Amino acid sequence: MSNSSQHRARLLISCADQPGIVAAVSDFFFKQGANIVQSDQYTTDPENGMFFMRIELDTNQQASVQELRDAFSAVAASFQMDWRLEDAQIKKRIAIFVSKEDHCLLELLWRWRSGELDAEIPLIISNHETMKDVAESYGISFYHIPVDKKNKQSAESEALRLIASHRVDVVVLARYMQILSDSFVESLENKIINIHHSFLPAFIGANPYQKAFDRGVKLIGATAHYVTNDLDEGPIIEQDVLRVNHRYAVKELKVAGRNAEKLALARAVKWHIEDKVLVNQNKTIVFP
Amino acid sequence: MSNSSQHRARLLISCADQPGIVAAVSDFFFKQGANIVQSDQYTTDPENGMFFMRIELDTNQQASVQELRDAFSAVAASFQMDWRLEDAQIKKRIAIFVSKEDHCLLELLWRWRSGELDAEIPLIISNHETMKDVAESYGISFYHIPVDKKNKQSAESEALRLIASHRVDVVVLARYMQILSDSFVESLENKIINIHHSFLPAFIGANPYQKAFDRGVKLIGATAHYVTNDLDEGPIIEQDVLRVNHRYAVKELKVAGRNAEKLALARAVKWHIEDKVLVNQNKTIVFP
């Protein structure tokens, strides 16, 4: 039976590896009356490596998640942890950016409505009006922010203002065909997920399906990654591929590729909002 | 730098879930000077479920794995754990049983020689002489134990004697075409791995490829599982499938299926010898 005061929470830790971390963390939660439901850890190297940990726990008592945070900060300080304790009951808030293609957007919306994507989607932002009706049919606020060479800075400012006012936790670029400025990206570090329509690092840049066709590859792919200021170089969260053959023209590659795109993006977003992804330099750790 | 007295060990735990397990275990190893390198846990149900845990640790001090075992038994007793602490430096000893088909045997032998399968293979037992040369070319003892309706019991007795004298930890049925007796299976509970040439539970029993052909399936598969006295019903460790089409006759299905068989079996054996598999009733937990 679920206790009304019980909360599922998720702890994420990064720090230099050293003896006693697991013991200190698990002892802390035991004394707080919390039950560790799942625990995963990863060490880059047993000798002087980095330590990463994800714990799911149920708080079986009066202490709120905020009180646990306050109490845990002493443990965290002693190991110089980079950490966060997330309340699983508080859903992540997603802003979806989209242009004219709808497949990634629709996949996210379907998984959201079916409960597979346990998040809030308060708004959709687009540089086109194409997806307005879709947004409205799902009861989601739609903001049309046209972008051209001249207004890029003011457009991004408006987007950032909406992101702030809607208390957005993560931005998902669901085939948003604009390159974001360095300052925009820096203000949302590891909080922007993009879907690239190739199996990175193959076919970096524009027209990946044309390049894949020209090269005659037998598998095409898609890559979901965090956006950094190095275009197409951010930490990869998920990749997927589909088998193709000589009969696929560029058009068919695009059609097939859409399915790889939407599946890879949907999984990456799901893992992100479930606090399963940690970034280690230019790579991700995706806990199971 | 690796200390000469340092040992990698693996702890496997099953017990009823209750608060404080992780804290007690990690505190124990911290006090013993051991460093937890990897830790995975799984609870069937946060409320009154079963708790399963696998820990990889480095013993950074004088205590031998045996001394750790002795010391840990008190912790284990307090939680009524079913547990074992394995010394990763002591390789598991595999007996491979084979009949006439060589693909699974050769895959295991190749992965063993390449170091991918970190085990000892002291012997190969077969009801035919076909694989004698292969065994010898790998420097492995080969025992030909013919089996017919009359001598089944004595043949199994001889096999069990060899298993004992070679101190075998796990028996791998690499396309061994004899059904083992109940008593044989019971004497090696969760220590016999079989490869079934179908995607269980589809096509249970004989001639699965003929049945797959007759049914016109578009994927064929293979299933590696622990052997129990319910034929083809033991806990599944791993499954794999391959895409086929209408052009595959039974013969081609068999040829394709061999690749699914050898891959599924090789992974299952690898996970078993790395102490990654726990059995929970009729299912397996395979830790990553």
Added chain:
Amino acid sequence: MSNSSQHRARLLISCADQPGIVAAVSDFFFKQGANIVQSDQYTTDPENGMFFMRIELDTNQQASVQELRDAFSAVAASFQMDWRLEDAQIKKRIAIFVSKEDHCLLELLWRWRSGELDAEIPLIISNHETMKDVAESYGISFYHIPVDKKNKQSAESEALRLIASHRVDVVVLARYMQILSDSFVESLENKIINIHHSFLPAFIGANPYQKAFDRGVKLIGATAHYVTNDLDEGPIIEQDVLRVNHRYAVKELKVAGRNAEKLALARAVKWHIEDKVLVNQNKTIVFP
């Protein structure tokens, strides 16, 4: 340059294999001025087997597809062919049957709107009202035909009347949770496609995900097949699987399974409407 009188057509042939079929067919189209763009054939057995062929051709002249049909009937008769010549410009008309779950329906609708599914969808029929809004948002007629034990026959009569009046070519059961009567199925032989939520023939019948969970499988699947009067036994068109592990409860298996379901069904429907599927007894030939 595409000629305005040019038409893409597709010829499908089944007959007993015998010498000269390919020569007769290709000679016929050459003399008619048609260009064979793609040709695939399959013979179950070079000796006395069945011969199956699919040809895509461009009619480069005045003869309409109907005139080609009239002319070809002599060739067909001489080889006792079971055949049809389809005008690729005339889109197949699909009736989608659905109950309460939307994932298969939405996948079909998205692929239809994106042009990937080159068909007409004149109507959606459901035994519930749940999908009414979805249908309307796509501009598709929605018919609510409740079904219970007493009205099954009249409900099917109404559905058949709608199928006739909308000139439907194929019925797609997109998670339609009613068993169709023998007479309904017989009236639409090889024209009803169902998605079964398991990797058939594993887990036939109800609650396949519960059965998959109980059996502890490592892959779950879905099967798109033509409906026959043997429940879950019709010719398989496509199957797909997804990897799962011990952490998946029945609920997670269902969630994961939905993705296998919608992908397998979407591919099967696409192949059907592109005239790529031929039925040979209880199996399908799916031409590439």
Added chain:
Amino acid sequence: MSNSSQHRARLLISCADQPGIVAAVSDFFFKQGANIVQSDQYTTDPENGMFFMRIELDTNQQASVQELRDAFSAVAASFQMDWRLEDAQIKKRIAIFVSKEDHCLLELLWRWRSGELDAEIPLIISNHETMKDVAESYGISFYHIPVDKKNKQSAESEALRLIASHRVDVVVLARYMQILSDSFVESLENKIINIHHSFLPAFIGANPYQKAFDRGVKLIGATAHYVTNDLDEGPIIEQDVLRVNHRYAVKELKVAGRNAEKLALARAVKWHIEDKVLVNQNKTIVFP
């Protein structure tokens, strides 16, 4: 019943697309009493594209494959075909080049011995002696041709001499760690198959697994391709990928990658020796 004078043959055609090719070819074989068992064609573009065709046929009469070739040359000339008619009873002769790693070699040898690879393997050439015993255990001639900077030309001359004297049809580089000279490659155009240990065009050049590790990809792959004088740029025949995660160090990526390598190479070699691969500029057409 199979006639003793019956032969399976395979016809491969490339030419500019034009009306009447299929009719002329099929009419020719009908008149010769040959039965077309399988036929596949591909046209790059219905308007002015290239036409590719592969036919499997049984010669049901006295005419030898050579006589069919002589007779067919008139048909071929009228369409300016690039063509060849292969006698399926004459097995392709493979020379395997290998260095120190054995996984690709062993996979090929196993598939060869099991009958899956229907070819002759008269010789193995290596720049090391490591694989001598393996070659001998399979009864295959082994030639050790050391290569260094100074003797590269003479080493290649010796290899070419062996290739000629053993009447080799195709050279398979099964992890052969030497770059072949332009003249060597040109003398065996589209007759040298290499396995590249990455999902080309990602990670071109040396140390692809290190590069894959540094980039943090979630899938690693392998690519079998014909060798041209543009390193790693030849026509791709087959690719395969495997899922990896953050726990894979470079060493584990290599171990996992070997399985992708051996599977992709084995399929590519099988398709080549079954005359299923046609090269169209820098791409391949792989008929099913």
